[in-house]
Structure formats: structure tokens, C-alpha cells
Amino acid sequence: MKYAGxxxxxxxxxxxxxxxxxREYEIALLKEIGDAVSxxxxxxxxxxLVAERARTLVQAETLLIPIINTECTHYSYRAGVGKNVxxxxxEALPLNSGICGWVWHHKRPWWRGVLAxxxxxxxxxxxxxxxxxxxxxxxxxxxxxGGIAGINKAGGGDFTKRDLxxxxxxxxxxxxxxxxxxxxEESERAKLKAEQYHLELKNLNKExxxxxxxxxxxxxxxxxxxxxxxxxxxxxxxxCILATKRENKPFAILMMDLNRFKxxxxxxxxxxxxxxxxxxxxxxxxxxxxxxTFGRLGGDEFIFIIPDADVDGALxxxxxxxxxxxxxxxxxxxxxxxxASFGIAVCPQHGTDVSTLLKxxxxxxxxxxxxxxxYFVYDxxxxxxSPQRLTQLTELRNAVNENRLELxxxxxxxxxxxxxxxxxxxxxxxxxxxxxxxxEFIPAMEQTGLIRPFTEWVLDTALCQLSEWRRSxxxxxxxxxxxxxxLRDPQLPKMLSELIQKxxxxxxxLILELTESAVFQDSGHMLETLTRFExxxxxxxxxxxxxxxxxxxxxxxxxxxxxxxxxxxxHDMTTDKDDAIIVHSTIDxxxxxGMSVVxxxxxxxxxxxxxxxxxxDIAQGNHISxxxxxxxxxxxxxxxxx
Ligand code: C2E
Ligand code: MG
Ligand code: MG
Numbered sequence: 001m002k003y004a005g006x007x008x009x010x011x012x013x014x015x016x017x018x019x020x021x022x023r024e025y026e027i028a029l030l031k032e033i034g035d036a037v038s039x040x041x042x043x044x045x046x047x048x049l050v051a052e053r054a055r056t057l058v059q060a061e062t063l064l065i066p067i068i069n070t071e072c073t074h075y076s077y078r079a080g081v082g083k084n085v086x087x088x089x090x091e092a093l094p095l096n097s098g099i100c101g102w103v104w105h106h107k108r109p110w111w112r113g114v115l116a117x118x119x120x121x122x123x124x125x126x127x128x129x130x131x132x133x134x135x136x137x138x139x140x141x142x143x144x145x146g147g148i149a150g151i152n153k154a155g156g157g158d159f160t161k162r163d164l165x166x167x168x169x170x171x172x173x174x175x176x177x178x179x180x181x182x183x184x185e186e187s188e189r190a191k192l193k194a195e196q197y198h199l200e201l202k203n204l205n206k207e208x209x210x211x212x213x214x215x216x217x218x219x220x221x222x223x224x225x226x227x228x229x230x231x232x233x234x235x236x237x238x239x240c241i242l243a244t245k246r247e248n249k250p251f252a253i254l255m256m257d258l259n260r261f262k263x264x265x266x267x268x269x270x271x272x273x274x275x276x277x278x279x280x281x282x283x284x285x286x287x288x289x290x291x292x293t294f295g296r297l298g299g300d301e302f303i304f305i306i307p308d309a310d311v312d313g314a315l316x317x318x319x320x321x322x323x324x325x326x327x328x329x330x331x332x333x334x335x336x337x338x339x340a341s342f343g344i345a346v347c348p349q350h351g352t353d354v355s356t357l358l359k360x361x362x363x364x365x366x367x368x369x370x371x372x373x374x375y376f377v378y379d380x381x382x383x384x385x386s387p388q389r390l391t392q393l394t395e396l397r398n399a400v401n402e403n404r405l406e407l408x409x410x411x412x413x414x415x416x417x418x419x420x421x422x423x424x425x426x427x428x429x430x431x432x433x434x435x436x437x438x439x440e441f442i443p444a445m446e447q448t449g450l451i452r453p454f455t456e457w458v459l460d461t462a463l464c465q466l467s468e469w470r471r472s473x474x475x476x477x478x479x480x481x482x483x484x485x486x487l488r489d490p491q492l493p494k495m496l497s498e499l500i501q502k503x504x505x506x507x508x509x510l511i512l513e514l515t516e517s518a519v520f521q522d523s524g525h526m527l528e529t530l531t532r533f534e535x536x537x538x539x540x541x542x543x544x545x546x547x548x549x550x551x552x553x554x555x556x557x558x559x560x561x562x563x564x565x566x567x568x569x570x571h572d573m574t575t576d577k578d579d580a581i582i583v584h585s586t587i588d589x590x591x592x593x594g595m596s597v598v599x600x601x602x603x604x605x606x607x608x609x610x611x612x613x614x615x616x617d618i619a620q621g622n623h624i625s626x627x628x629x630x631x632x633x634x635x636x637x638x639x640x641x642x
Contacts, residue, residue, distance in 0.1 A: 029057060030170060037177040043185040047079030050148065050174050055081050057170055058134060058163040060150030064088060066100045067138075067146035070186070075100060075146055083152075099126065099133050103147050109136040111164045131158030136171045140179030147171070224274055225281040228295035233303055236293045237354050240305055244347050252314035253357055254304040255343040255365040256321065259372075261300035268334060275331045280338060287324045292317075303361075311346050311377055316488060318342045318375045318449075341368040342375035342449075350378045367448075372397055374449030393448065396429065396441055400454050405429050407461050410627035411636055412479070412598060412620045415612050419642035422477035422511070424620065425462040426627045427454075442483060451485045456495055463503040463510065465630055470509065474637050479511040479541065484518030488525075493532050500536055507537030511562065514540065516548030519558065527558060534559040541598070546582060556593045563590050567601020567621070574606050587614050 033053040037046055047065050055063035062082035068075045069092075076092040077085075095101060099110050108114070112131040115123055132152050138145040148171050153159055220232040228236070240251045258280070265273035277300065284302075288294055293305035306317050322340070329336045343365025351357040360378040368376035371393035399405055409423040429436040445451040459480055466478035486492050500510065512533060519526055519542065530540055541562040542555060546569050555563070565586055573580045583599070590597045599611050602621030611619055625636050 026057065026166060029053065030166075030173060033170065034173045034177075037174050043178075043181040044079070046174075046178055046181040048081075050178065051079045051081045054148050054150065054167060054170055057166050058150045058159060059154045060134070060159070061152035061154050062088075062150070064149045064151065065138075065146065066093075066135075066149055067182075068095065068104065068144065075104070078146075099129070099135055100147060100149060102126070103135045103137055104144070107137060107139070107144065109147075109164055109168055110134065111161070112158045113161055113164070134159035134163055134167060136164065136167045138171050138175045138178055140175050140182075143179065145175060145178055145182065222296040225278055225296050227281055227302075228293060230295070230297050233293060233295035233297070233305070234354055236295075236305055237357065240307060241347055241352060241354065241357075243307070245352070249308055250310045250346050250348065252304075252306040252309040252311070252317070252344060252346045253361045254306065254314055254318055254321075254375075255297075255361045256302045256304065256340045257343075257365055257369055258300040259339040259341060259369070264336065268331075272331050272334060276329055276336055276338070279329050279331065280325065283324055283329075284321060287320050309346070311344065311349070312488060314344045314346060314377070315375070315485065318344065319489065322374060341365060341373065343368055343378070344375055345378040350380065367393070370394070371448060374452075375447075376449075377447045379447060393444060395431070396444060397448070397450055399429060399431075400445075400450050400457065403457060405454070405457065406435075406629065407458065407465070408627035408629055409465070409633040410620060411625045411633065411640065412477075412618050413624050413640070415608075415616055415619055417642055418640070420476060420637050420640040421618065422479060423633060423637070424479040424513070424627070425458060425465075425481070427458055438481075446483055446485045451483050452489055452491070455482065455486050455492075456499075459496065459499050460502075463499050463505055466509060467503040467505060469634065469637070470506070474634075474641055475509075476637060476641075477509045477511055477539070479513050481513045481543065482518070484515065487514065487518050487529060493529065493536075496533070496538070497536050500538075505537075508539055510537075511539040511541050513543040513564065515543050516545060519555070519560075520548065530558050530560075544600075546586065552586075552589050552593055552595075555595075560595060562596045562598060564598040564600050564620075565616075570599045570601045570607060570611075570621070571603065574604070574610055580610070583611075583616075584614050587616050591615070 033049065036053075037049055051063045051065055054060070060082065062080065062085060064077045064080040064085070066075045067078045072095065074092045074094055077089045080089045093100070095104060103110050111134045115127065115130045118126070133149065135147045135149040137147045148167060150159060150163070150167065153163075220229060220235075221227065222229045237253070243249070244251055261273065261276075264276055277296075281294070281296065281302070284294060288304070291307050293303075295303050295305075297303050304317065304321075306314060309317065321342070325338050325340060329338055343361045343363065345351065345357055345361040345364055347357055350360045360380075364376045364378040367390065368374065370390050373393070406428045408426045408428050410426055411420045412422045412424065413419065414421040427438050429441050442451070445454050462478050462480050466476075469476060499505075519530075533540060539562065540558070540560050541564055542560055543564050544566040545563040546566045552563075563586070565583055569579045569582050569586075571579075573583045587597045596617040598618040598620060599607075599616050600620045602608055602611065602619045602623050604623050607621075608619055608623060625633070628636070
């Protein structure tokens with residue numbers, strides 16, 4: 001607003017009217033800006049509005065809003081309109097710099113009129129720009145906020161006292177709105193920061209939880225194979241022991257040691273060894289159930305905890321493990337063949353605490369390993385760990401592997417005619433000039449897995465002999481004894497059918513003798529296995545009948561065609577009435593069920609006569625002939641074939 005040419009005390013009337021209009025306009029402008037700004041919470045918008053309106057109000061070429069930061073360390077131009085604002089806005093300056101610094105310091109507005117109050121040195125300092133600049137402080141209810149600065153009056157000249165008053169009034173009107181918007185912005189920023197912090201905290205927590213899980217995993221797992229380590233295995237073992245005590249169900253522990261693994265490490269290097277261990281553990285996991293624990297104790301020693309398993313269950317598992325290890329392992333350029341030895345112990349049979357069970361499984365594994373057997377079931381009855389016993393076991397294994405066992409044959413007489421109709425193959429182990437009987441070595445074979453190769457040898461030898469005798473014109477049958485471990489061997493049916501083909505064995509001429517207990521062990525699979533044998537033309541006989549708990553009615557459900565009354569009943573049947581009754585009724589019942597009856601252990605003519613009276617079909621025993629090598633046995637057959 002210009003007053004040039006008029007005295008302020010005596011203005012003309014039209015000038016007063018214009019002045020009044022101007023005042024009204026200014027008041028309206030102030031009111032409008034007050035309304036506009038107070039309803040706005042966005043600080044940027046408030047600043048822009050303030051800058052625009054203030055510029056109009058004082059007609060400045062450039063209008064800037066310098067704001068002091070919260071920490072009161074500097075101020076910066078937060079908004080501006082007019083000339084060169086783009087270069088200025090955003091610039092941060094020290095608190096004491098420029099005319100603004102003066103305003104902050106004195107908490108007073110700056111305009112040309114201030115010059116008169118300054119001392120000479122300050123006057124000189126500010127003189128040249130005093131009129132071009134007008135700065136009024138922005139003072140909120142709580143803080144000193146900064147100011148509103150006009151630079152260069154539009155159209156030239158200095159900012160006037162009137163400009164100062166207007167801008168001061170304007171500043172007082174907008175300062176609260178600016179303070180509010182600043183606080184709002186700060187609270188928004190704080191909220192955002194808190195949210196970010198919260199998110200960061202959440203992420204940190206997640207990372208911490210992951211790290212914890214990882215740490216826990218590392219503490220309980222083997223780093224190479226990722227399998228449970230000794231600590232975790234011991235923990236699981238303890239849990240299984242408690243479950244066994246609670247539920248009265250057994251569980252089995254198997255310890256596995258790879259054979260000749262050291263050679264792999266020593267000759268092919270540890271990398272190949274490590275890779276092999278990884279491959280072995282991966283492959284093994286494919287045949288285990290989720291509830292089984294498979295851990296690595298260190299080196300090439302692994303452990304299995306098999307819930308709900310007794311010795312038979314453990315043998316099934318070890319069979320499965322041996323089978324899965326059979327195919328070659330391809331490690332880089334190498335094709336490696338892996339064999340393992342298993343030690344087996346069962347809770348509660350072999351122990352009911354962690355250390356005893358582990359010790360006994362370890363002993364069993366040690367025996368299996370030393371004797372080069374597939375497995376060994378811990379046996380508390382015998383100290384198989386003694387050097388003599390181990391030597392004997394090793395010798396037995398060598399005898400099996402080198403086919404040094406022998407088969408003897410004991411003839412069976414058909415009572416109605418008195419003719420020999422068959423023989424039973426009975427094995428013998430020639431040992432330092434004597435023959436060791438099967439009762440001495442078969443349990444050890446069953447404990448060590450030797451029973452499989454041994455039975456294969458027995459069947460092969462017996463069928464070879466049978467085929468030779470039949471081809472020579474003696475139409476006899478051959479009975480071969482099977483262990484209950486054989487019956488659980490999934491490879492047995494295939495092996496048997498191959499041997500039958502190999503020796504061209506006619507239907508009905510091979511009889512397999514199974515003990516009652518073997519047939520009773522696993523009746524679920526038994527029917528399937530026995531039916532399969534029957535379909536191969538193999539006759540099935542129940543050995544040692546009367547010593548177990550089988551009933552004839554149960555046996556009738558199986559494809560059994562013959563029972564052999566145990567020699568303990570036959571032996572005393574002429575002197576013990578009860579035994580005589582048992583033999584008598586067994587013969588009658590078996591006949592009623594369509595089975596034929598063999599009496600074993602016939603030691604006298606008296607017994608033989610009695611059996612004939614009771615309608616017994618077949619007799620076998622030392623009175624007829626002892627078990628003999630093939631030559632003498634054939635001589636006997638020749639004499640008694642009829
Ligand atoms: P087993 O199958 O009941 O065989 C009959 C056993 O009684 C044979 O004993 C035989 O020599 C014996 N014996 C025969 N007649 C008489 C007699 O008049 N009086 C007496 N006191 N004994 C007689 P061995 O050869 O010692 O066989 C014992 C058991 O070993 C067999 O009983 C059979 O269960 C088992 N066994 C024999 N050879 C094999 C085999 O190759 N494999 C399997 N798994 N078991 C076999
Ligand atoms: Mg027998
Ligand atoms: Mg018998």
C-alpha cells in the first residue's frame with residue numbers, strides 16, 4: 001500500500017474510502033485464511049496456503065516459511081511461493097544465520113523500522129537488506145515455531161509498518177493452525193515410526209524364533225545326515241521305555257554298523273565316505289515308518305528305535321533294511337556295495353533302562369560284526385561275547401559259507417505196508433572230529449541271520465539228493481525242516497520255487513516241516529505263505545505236534561496235510577497211559593480232519609506195534625533207522641522200498 005504524495009494526518013476523502021475498502025479486503029482475507037488453514041491438518045498444505053495468502057497480503061515478490069526443527073538446532077524453509085523458491089525451499093540453515101536468526105534470537109519481527117533500534121555495528125550488518133525483508137515470528141501455544149518471511153516488495157520499495165502489522169496479525173492467526181498441523185504431522189510420523197518399529201520388532205522376533213528352532217535342531221541332529229543325534233535318540237529311547245511301562249507293549253532297538261566303511265574313507269576319501277553316509281540314510285528312511293526313530297550315533301554307526309516291535313518285528317525291520325541297502329550306491333564315479341551288521345535288543349525283554357538297553361544292543365552288534373553276520377539278537381542266556389563263543393560263531397559262518405555242513409537222512413516207514421516212503425533231512429556240523437547236532441547251532445544261526453544262507457543250502461542239498469534218488473527209481477519223499485525265521489523271510493518262496501525248478505522236483509515229493517510255534521506266530525501272513533507253498537506242490541507237515549498250543553481245528557484252516565506227533569508222547573506211550581491216550585486221540589482227530597499222522601521217535605518194536613494198532617500212518621525213529629549219511633541211508637531205502 002502506498003501513501004506517496006499525501007500527508008498521513010490529512011488524507012483526501014476518496015483516499016480514506018479506498019483505505020477502508022482495503023481494510024475490509026484485508027480483514028476478509030485474514031478471516032478466509034483463518035478458516036482455510038484451521039480446517040487443514042496436512043502440514044504441507046497449511047504451509048502452502050499460508051505462504052500464498054501471506055504473499056498476497058504483503059505483496060511480496062517471494063514469501064518463505066522458515067520453521068525451526070524440533071531439536072532447535074537449525075531452521076529450514078518448509079514452503080515458499082514466488083521467485084527462486086525452488087532453490088531455497090528445503091534448505092537448512094544454522095539457527096543464528098541471517099535475519100531469521102535475528103528474529104529467533106529476539107523473538108521479535110523484523111522490518112525496516114527495527115534498524116533504528118540497533119547499535120551501529122548491527123545496523124551496518126543488516127542495513128542493505130533491511131527494507132527488502134520482513135520476518136514475523138510464528139509463535140504457537142507451546143512452541144516457538146519459526147516465522148513468515150517476505151522478500152522484496154512487489155513493484156519495488158520497502159515493506160511498511162502496515163505490512164508488518166498485517167503480517168503479525170496474520171501470523172498470530174495461523175500459528176495455532178501451523179502448530180496443530182505440526183503436532184498432527186509429528187504424531188503421524190511417530191505413529192508410522194511406532195508401526196515400523198513394531199513391524200521390525202515382529203520381524204526380529206520371527207528371526208529370533210527361527211534362529212532358536214535352528215539352534216535346537218542343530219543341538220539335536222547330526223549335521224551331516226540331518227538325522228537325530230545321540231542326545232535326541234536317548235530322549236526318544238527314554239520316552240519309549242516309559243510308553244512300554246505304561247502300555248505294556250515291547251519296542252525294539254537296532255544298532256547298525258556299516259561293514260568296511262573305514263576302507264571307503266581310507267581309499268576313496270572322506271568326501272566319498274560322507275556322501276555315502278548321506279545316501280545310506282536317505283535310502284533307509286524310505287522303508288521306515290513315521291513313528292520309528294532313525295538316528296546317527298557317530299561314524300558309520302546308526303540306531304533305530306522301532307515302537308510296537310518284538311524280536312520278530314525287529315528281524316522284519318532288519319531284513320527290510322538289508323534289502324534296501326542291497327542295490328549299489330552311486331557316489332560320483334564310484335559304485336559302492338554296502339553291507340551292514342545289526343545288533344538287536346528288545347525292551348522289556350532285554351532291559352528296561354536306557355543304558356542297559358544301549359549296552360546290550362551294542363554287545364549284540366559287536367557280536368554280529370565280529371562274527372561277520374547280518375545281525376545278532378542279544379541273548380542273556382549265553383555269553384556269546386566270550387572269545388571261544390565268538391570263534392565258534394565265526395567258524396559256523398565259515399562252515400555255512402563254505403558248504404561244510406552235512407545232511408543226514410532218516411527214513412520214514414509207511415506202517416500198513418512196512419515200506420520206506422520218505423526221508424527227513426537232518427543237518428549236522430562236522431566240528432573237530434565230531435558232529436554237532438542242530439539244537440546246538442540252529443539257535444545261533446537264527447540269532448545271526450545265518451539261517452537264511454543255511455536253509456538255502458539245506459534245501460538245495462536235500463532237493464539235489466531227492467532228485468538223484470527219484471531218478472534212480474526210488475519214489476520217496478523228502479522232508480526238510482524250516483525255522484520260524486525262514487517263514488518270515490519274504491525271499492523264501494522265490495528261493496524255494498527256483499530250487500524246485502532247478503532240481504525238477506515233482507509235486508508232493510517235497511514236504512516242509514514246520515513247528516507248531518512257527519505256524520502260530522503270525523497267523524495273518526501264515527495262511528498266505530503256506531497257501532503259496534501248497535500251490536508249488538509242496539506238502540506241509542506240523543512237526544513236534546503236541547508240544548505247542550495249536551489245535552487241530554486251527555490247523556485245519558491251513559493247507560496242512562500231515563502232523564508229526566512229538567517223540568516225547570511216542571517214547572512213553574507203551575508205559576504211560578496218558579501219553580497213549582494223547583497219541584490215540586490225536587491220530588483219530590487228524591484222520592477225521594483228513595490229515596495223515598507220523599509218529600517220530602519210535603525206539604522199539606513194541607511202540608511200532610502199538611502204533612499200527614492205533615492206525616498210525618507213518619513211523620520214524622531209531623528203531624527203524626537212525627539219521628545217516630546219504631550212502632547208508634540209500635542202502636536202507638533199497639532194502640525197504642518194497
Ligand atoms: P525234528 O525235526 O523233530 O527231528 C527229529 C529229531 O529226533 C532228530 O534230531 C532226530 O535225530 C531225532 N530222532 C529220530 N529218531 C529218534 C529216536 O528214536 N529217539 C530219539 N531220542 N531221537 C530221535 P536232530 O537231528 O538232532 O534234530 C533236532 C531238531 O533240529 C529237529 O527236530 C529239527 O527241528 C531241527 N533240525 C534238524 N535239521 C534241521 C534243518 O536242516 N533245519 C532246521 N531248521 N531245523 C533242523
Ligand atoms: Mg522234523
Ligand atoms: Mg520232530
